[in-house]
Amino acid sequence: MTETDRYVIKQISIFSENRPGRLAAIAKALTEENINILAFSIAEADGFGVVRALVDKPKKAYEKLTGIGFNVAFTDVIAVKMRDSPGGLYEIAKMLANVQINIEYSYAYTGKEGGVLILRVDDAEQAVRLITSLGATLLESRVFQ
Amino acid sequence: MFWNEKTETLKKRDLETIQLKRLKKTIAQVQNVDFYRKKCKDAGIIPGSIKTLEDIRRIPFTRKQDLRDGYPFGFFAVPLSKVIRIHTTSGTTGKPTVVGYTKKDLDTWAELIARNLTMVGLQEGDIFQNMVNYGMFTGGLGFHYGAEKIGLTVIPSATGNTKRQIEMIQDFGVTAIHCTPSYAMHLAEVAEEMATDLPTLKTGLFGAEPWSDSMRRELEKKLGVTAYDSYGISELFGPGVAFECQERNGLHIWHDCYLVEIIDPATGEVVGDGERGELVVTPLAKEAMPLLRYRTGDITMKLEDECLCGRSQKIGRITGRSDDMLVIRGINVFPSQIEHVLLRIPEVGNQFMVYVDRINHLDEMTIDVEINRSFFSGELQDLARIQKKVVKELRDALEIRTTVRLVEPGTLPRFEGKAKRVIDRRGES
Numbered sequence: 001m002t003e004t005d006r007y008v009i010k011q012i013s014i015f016s017e018n019r020p021g022r023l024a025a026i027a028k029a030l031t032e033e034n035i036n037i038l039a040f041s042i043a044e045a046d047g048f049g050v051v052r053a054l055v056d057k058p059k060k061a062y063e064k065l066t067g068i069g070f071n072v073a074f075t076d077v078i079a080v081k082m083r084d085s086p087g088g089l090y091e092i093a094k095m096l097a098n099v100q101i102n103i104e105y106s107y108a109y110t111g112k113e114g115g116v117l118i119l120r121v122d123d124a125e126q127a128v129r130l131i132t133s134l135g136a137t138l139l140e141s142r143v144f145q
Numbered sequence: 146m147f148w149n150e151k152t153e154t155l156k157k158r159d160l161e162t163i164q165l166k167r168l169k170k171t172i173a174q175v176q177n178v179d180f181y182r183k184k185c186k187d188a189g190i191i192p193g194s195i196k197t198l199e200d201i202r203r204i205p206f207t208r209k210q211d212l213r214d215g216y217p218f219g220f221f222a223v224p225l226s227k228v229i230r231i232h233t234t235s236g237t238t239g240k241p242t243v244v245g246y247t248k249k250d251l252d253t254w255a256e257l258i259a260r261n262l263t264m265v266g267l268q269e270g271d272i273f274q275n276m277v278n279y280g281m282f283t284g285g286l287g288f289h290y291g292a293e294k295i296g297l298t299v300i301p302s303a304t305g306n307t308k309r310q311i312e313m314i315q316d317f318g319v320t321a322i323h324c325t326p327s328y329a330m331h332l333a334e335v336a337e338e339m340a341t342d343l344p345t346l347k348t349g350l351f352g353a354e355p356w357s358d359s360m361r362r363e364l365e366k367k368l369g370v371t372a373y374d375s376y377g378i379s380e381l382f383g384p385g386v387a388f389e390c391q392e393r394n395g396l397h398i399w400h401d402c403y404l405v406e407i408i409d410p411a412t413g414e415v416v417g418d419g420e421r422g423e424l425v426v427t428p429l430a431k432e433a434m435p436l437l438r439y440r441t442g443d444i445t446m447k448l449e450d451e452c453l454c455g456r457s458q459k460i461g462r463i464t465g466r467s468d469d470m471l472v473i474r475g476i477n478v479f480p481s482q483i484e485h486v487l488l489r490i491p492e493v494g495n496q497f498m499v500y501v502d503r504i505n506h507l508d509e510m511t512i513d514v515e516i517n518r519s520f521f522s523g524e525l526q527d528l529a530r531i532q533k534k535v536v537k538e539l540r541d542a543l544e545i546r547t548t549v550r551l552v553e554p555g556t557l558p559r560f561e562g563k564a565k566r567v568i569d570r571r572g573e574s
Contacts, residue, residue, distance in 0.1 A: 013523030015516060015521050015551075015553060017551075017552050017556075043525045045529050046532065046550075047550045047551065050523065050524070050528070073521050073522055073523030074523065075523040104524075
């Protein structure tokens with residue numbers, strides 16, 4: 001297994017119209033398959049949005065949601081461990097800035113492992129290499145999936 | 146190949162001479178119909194007062210509703226005893242429209258079909274399966290007599306029992322078929338299910354409903370035919386009014402039998418060549434049921450380019466119905482134009498819904514369109530790019546700004562019968 005494979009996580013991205021009940025429909029479907037959502041965010045544009053989620057069984061989630069008509073795609077993201085105290089995000093963000101890694105989008109959560117920053121970057125392979133070489137900790141995809 | 150080369154290739158001036166002569170005769174013929182006698186009187190028109198073809202513009206239009214009001218025989222200009230056949234059009238609302246034919250009318254009609262079939266290369270030796278309704282619908286008997294006239298071997302298979310239709314095509318070595326494009330698609334699918342092919346077929350004549358060029362490509366691929374578009378309506382005899390030649394770039398309408406005007410459906414004004422509008426036809430060779438300036442409701446245009454085949458001016462393939470036309474900020478928009486734009490954009494589906502509102506005294510058009518499943522990358526910015534692309538393509542084609550909403554695949558209504566894709570809310574407060 002390459003470094004990239006070890007750290008790249010399959011996020012599910014779901015196209016959704018911006019109207020009441022769509023999130024409930026997604027969540028209900030995942031519930032029915034006993035799929036756990038570990039992190040999630042919604043990005044919205046003009047009349048529609050993309051629901052992004054890290055789930056414990058991405059393939060099953062993809063099949064279920066596609067089966068009931070949703071338009072779903074997999075997106076590669078990485079997860080960087082953060083210190084869960086003031087300055088934690090700054091440490092990571094400063095590091096990314098120093099090595100010129102551009103963030104397309106990002107969201108975060110704090111859980112049992114402390115703070116976690118989910119990143120969507122242009123070049124995941126390069127980001128994995130740079131981040132690990134700088135001593136920061138990336139969560140392995142198997143932690144999630 | 147020509148059936149009647151002299152008439153089909155008449156020079157403009159000679160054609161106009163014939164048209165004017167026949168128009169005068171038609172004006173005389175309609176005096177036998179109460180409706181027209183009154184219309185002509187009100188407009189101050191007598192057969193002798195028509196000096197040029199443009200004089201026809203003084204006569205008011207005839208509409209489908211007028212014909213319905215004349216049910217059953219109010220528009221016949223000959224005694225019923227001289228009407229040797231009657232057809233009716235399907236009355237989706239109210240009474241059907243009745244059309245009648247004298248012996249001469251049936252000869253004229255068969256002559257036009259003969260021209261069309263010869264134009265696409267059919268001749269004695271071809272085996273022709275006519276897969277349309279042979280009852281009150283004009284497509285069955287209309288094509289039948291024209292096909293016999295040029296000596297084709299005609300199989301009047303009519304509709305239904307698709308497997309049997311396929312067996313006949315194979316067993317009889319059928320080379321040409323006539324049916325609706327949707328039935329042709331069904332035929333192709335059934336043949337696929339039967340794991341069989343139709344190697345003798347070479348020509349497909351499809352009409353009675355509008356169909357797109359992408360459907361043409363699909364039918365040609367699946368059936369192994371060259372596909373031709375056929376246009377006609379019962380009020381103008383039936384099929385055979387206009388037909389594609391082998392260039393397949395527009396329809397040749399038979400100007401010696403039909404005087405063609407294209408009008409703006411909103412104003413009734415005649416529009417120029419190359420401009421889209423409603424087809425208005427004055428038949429010049431009908432005895433039993435002559436009509437003046439009949440509004441077909443079909444949207445087309447007069448094409449400017451001459452045809453390589455040598456026949457006279459073409460009209461564009463029918464792209465919709467004038468009943469469906471919307472006027473948005475003074476600009477005419479046809480739902481079919483929107484459909485054509487969407488067909489060119491692979492990132493979105495072909496289904497759509499149009500909503501028209503009046504916001505701050507301005508017309509606003511919103512179009513819902515489904516994202517194509519296989520083009521969803523998961524990235525918001527790609528969706529926004531698709532949305533912008535659709536807005537731009539629509540603006541280029543319609544010359545108006547629209548709002549485009551991307552919706553989830555499979556969520557827009559599908560229509561089995563007549564599609565109702567436009568919701569105009571401008572009348573609501």
